[in-house]
Amino acid sequence: MDVTEWAGVYREGRQLYTRNAVPGRPVHDEELRRADGLEYRAWDPFRSKLAAYLLHAAPPGLWNGCRSVLYLGGAHGTTASHLAEALPEATVYVVEKSPTSFAPLLRLSRDRPSLVPILADAQLPERYAADVGRVDFLYQDVAQRQQAAIFVENARACLARSGRGLLMLKVRSVTQRQPAPVILRSARSTLTSARLAVLHESGLAPFSQEHVAISIRG
Amino acid sequence: MTGPSEPLPPRREIVTTWFGAFLVEEGRLVQAERAPLDPAALAERIDLRRAGRLVPEEERILERLGGLAAATSDRRLVPHGVTLDPRARGELPGAEAEPPVELHRAALRSAAVRALDAAWDPSIHIEEAIRAQEDLDRVQNLVAERLTSWAGRDPPDAPEGTPTPRSPVDPALLEGRAALERLAGEIRSTHDRLAAAIEETLPRRAPNLSALLGPDLAARLLARAGGIARLSRLPAGTIQVLGAERAFFEHLRGRAPPPRHGLLFLHPRIQSAPRSERGKLARALAGKAAIAARLDASGAPLHPDLRTAFDARATQVRSQRLARRPPSNRR
Numbered sequence: 093m094d095v096t097e098w099a100g101v102y103r104e105g106r107q108l109y110t111r112n113a114v115p116g117r118p119v120h121d122e123e124l125r126r127a128d129g130l131e132y133r134a135w136d137p138f139r140s141k142l143a144a145y146l147l148h149a150a151p152p153g154l155w156n157g158c159r160s161v162l163y164l165g166g167a168h169g170t171t172a173s174h175l176a177e178a179l180p181e182a183t184v185y186v187v188e189k190s191p192t193s194f195a196p197l198l199r200l201s202r203d204r205p206s207l208v209p210i211l212a213d214a215q216l217p218e219r220y221a222a223d224v225g226r227v228d229f230l231y232q233d234v235a236q237r238q239q240a241a242i243f244v245e246n247a248r249a250c251l252a253r254s255g256r257g258l259l260m261l262k263v264r265s266v267t268q269r270q271p272a273p274v275i276l277r278s279a280r281s282t283l284t285s286a287r288l289a290v291l292h293e294s295g296l297a298p299f300s301q302e303h304v305a306i307s308i309r310g
Numbered sequence: 311m312t313g314p315s316e317p318l319p320p321r322r323e324i325v326t327t328w329f330g331a332f333l334v335e336e337g338r339l340v341q342a343e344r345a346p347l348d349p350a351a352l353a354e355r356i357d358l359r360r361a362g363r364l365v366p367e368e369e370r371i372l373e374r375l376g377g378l379a380a381a382t383s384d385r386r387l388v389p390h391g392v393t394l395d396p397r398a399r400g401e402l403p404g405a406e407a408e409p410p411v412e413l414h415r416a417a418l419r420s421a422a423v424r425a426l427d428a429a430w431d432p433s434i435h436i437e438e439a440i441r442a443q444e445d446l447d448r449v450q451n452l453v454a455e456r457l458t459s460w461a462g463r464d465p466p467d468a469p470e471g472t473p474t475p476r477s478p479v480d481p482a483l484l485e486g487r488a489a490l491e492r493l494a495g496e497i498r499s500t501h502d503r504l505a506a507a508i509e510e511t512l513p514r515r516a517p518n519l520s521a522l523l524g525p526d527l528a529a530r531l532l533a534r535a536g537g538i539a540r541l542s543r544l545p546a547g548t549i550q551v552l553g554a555e556r557a558f559f560e561h562l563r564g565r566a567p568p569p570r571h572g573l574l575f576l577h578p579r580i581q582s583a584p585r586s587e588r589g590k591l592a593r594a595l596a597g598k599a600a601i602a603a604r605l606d607a608s609g610a611p612l613h614p615d616l617r618t619a620f621d622a623r624a625t626q627v628r629s630q631r632l633a634r635r636p637p638s639n640r641r
Contacts, residue, residue: 183411183415191426191429191430191431194422194426194429195426198422198423198426201419201422205412205415208415208418208419208422209418209419209422210418210422211360211422211425211426211429212360216362216385217385218359218362218384218385218386219359219360219361219362219386220359220360221326221383221384221400222326222327222328222359222384223328223356223359223414223418225327225328225400226399226400226401248383248396249383249384249385249400253399
C-alpha cells in the first residue's frame with residue numbers, strides 16, 4: 093500500500109484506498125484489503141466523483157491539514173465516508189435534503205463519530221451555518237440548477253478565510269439547452285465574482301460523464 | 311490601509327455559534343449569551359435553527375441592541391433588522407473557549423434522528439404497493455401470453471394405432487412450463503393480496519378520495535399522479551384526463567376530439583351513464599376528486615359533502631336529459 097500526495101489516501105496501482113474506520117465492514121460492497129495489519133477500503137471512482145477527481149491529477153494536498161469539512165449533497169454517504177476516513181481528525185458535516193437518502197447516511201454515521209449528518213437543504217445555509225461554523229474545506233455535489241450560486245452562498249456562510257473548496261459541477265443539471273463550455277464559463281464567473289479563486293479544473297471521464305470538478309480557494 | 315483582499319470588518323457584528331450568540335463591536339466581544347450546555351437544550355436550539363427561527367440567545371442580543379445597526383453572516387437574522395454583510399466572518403475575537411465538541415456532535419446526531427423521523431412519510435408504502443401492483447399487471451400479461459402460446463404447441467393427437475414419427479417432447483421442458491404456470495398463479499395471488507392491503511389501508515390514509523372514488527380507483531389515480539402530494543397539486547382538468555394521455559395529446563395535435571375521461575371512467579356512475587353524459591359527469595367528478603386530494607394531502611378527515619355534491623350533480627344531469635327529451639313511447 094503506497095501513500096499518495098493526499099492525506100489519508102493510499103493506492104495500489106490505479107486503485108485508491110482509505111483506512112477502514114470500521115474494520116470488517118464495507119459501506120456498500122467495495123473490496124476490503126488487509127496490508128501491514130491494517131484494513132483498507134477500496135474507493136471506487138465510478139461511484140465517487142471525488143475518487144475520480146483524484147485520479148485526474150487533483151492538486152496535491154487538496155485537503156491536507158483540514159480540521160473541518162462541510163459536505164453538501166451527501167446522498168448515501170459513500171464519498172463522505174471515505175473523506176471522513178482520509179481526515180480522521182476532522183469533523184465532516186454532511187448535508188442531505190432527501191429523507192430517503194438520509195436514512196443510510198445516518199446509519200453510517202453511527203459507527204463514525206467524526207461524521208455528522210444534517211437533514212437540510214443546501215440552498216438555505218443559514219439553517220445549519222451556526223452548527224457548522226467556519227470550515228476549512230467545502231465540498232459540493234448537488235443536482236441543482238443553481239449549483240454555483242449555492243456553492244458561493246455556502247462559502248460565504250461557512251468557509252473560513254482562505255479555506256479550500258471543491259465544486260463537482262453537474263453540467264446537465266444546470267440546463268439542457270446550452271453546450272457544456274458555456275455552462276462551465278458561467279459557473280466559473282459566478283465563483284470568481286464572489287472572490288473565490290479557481291485553482292484547478294478537470295473533467296471526470298470516463299468515470300462520470302458531463303461532470304467537471306472545480307477546485308477553489310476562498 | 312487594508313488591501314482589497316482584506317476588507318474592513320463591519321463595526322458591529324452578531325455571531326451565532328452552536329454554543330451561543332455573541333455581539334462583537336470593533337473587534338471586541340461586548341455581549342455573550344451562552345446556551346445552556348446540556349444535550350436537550352442544544353438539540354432544541356438546533357431544531358429552531360433548522361426551522362429558520364431565532365434561538366433565545368439571539369433574541370436577547372437583539373433586545374439589548376434595540377434597533378442599532380449590526381451586521382451578520384446569517385440570513386436568519388435579516389428579517390429582524392440585521393444587515394447581511396459579506397465582510398461579516400462569523401468569527402469570535404481572541405481565544406473564545408469552545409465547549410466540548412462531542413456534546414455538540416451528540417446533539418446534532420439526535421436532532422438528525424428526530425428530523426428524519428418527522429420527515430418520514432408512511433404513505434410512501436401505499437404508493438410503492440400500488441406501483442408493485444402495476445408491475446405485477448405487466449408481468450402477469452407477459453407470462454399469460456407466453457403460456458397461451460406455449461400451450462398451443464402441444465403435439466396434436468395422433469390418429470389411433472398409427473405409430474408417431476415425432477420424437478416426444480423433453481419432459482424437462484414440460485416441467486419448466488408447469489413451473490411457469492405455478493408462477494402465474496403466484497403472481498395472481500400476490501396481486502390480490504396487494505389489492506386487499508391497499509383496499510384496507512387507503513381509506514385511512516386518503517379517506518376523501520377513497521370515499522368518493524372507491525379504494526381501487528383512488529389507488530390507480532394516486533399511482534398515475536405519483537403520490538398524494540402530487541395529485542393534490544393537479545388541476546381538476548388534468549385529473550379528468552389522467553390515464554387518457556394518448557387521446558389527450560392526439561387532441562392537442564388537432565387530430566381527435568378531447569377525451570372525456572381517463573381512469574375516471576372506472577367509476578360506476580360514469581361507466582353506467584349514457585355516452586352523452588359521461589363528459590359532464592367526469593368533469594364534475596374530477597372537480598370533486600381534486601378537492602378530495604387536497605383534503606387528504608393536508609391530512610383532513612372525511613368530508614361528507616363531496617360525495618353528496620357529486621351525487622346531486624349526477625341526478626341533475628340525468629333530470630336535464632329527461633326534461634329535454636320529449637316523452638316517447640319507448641319509456
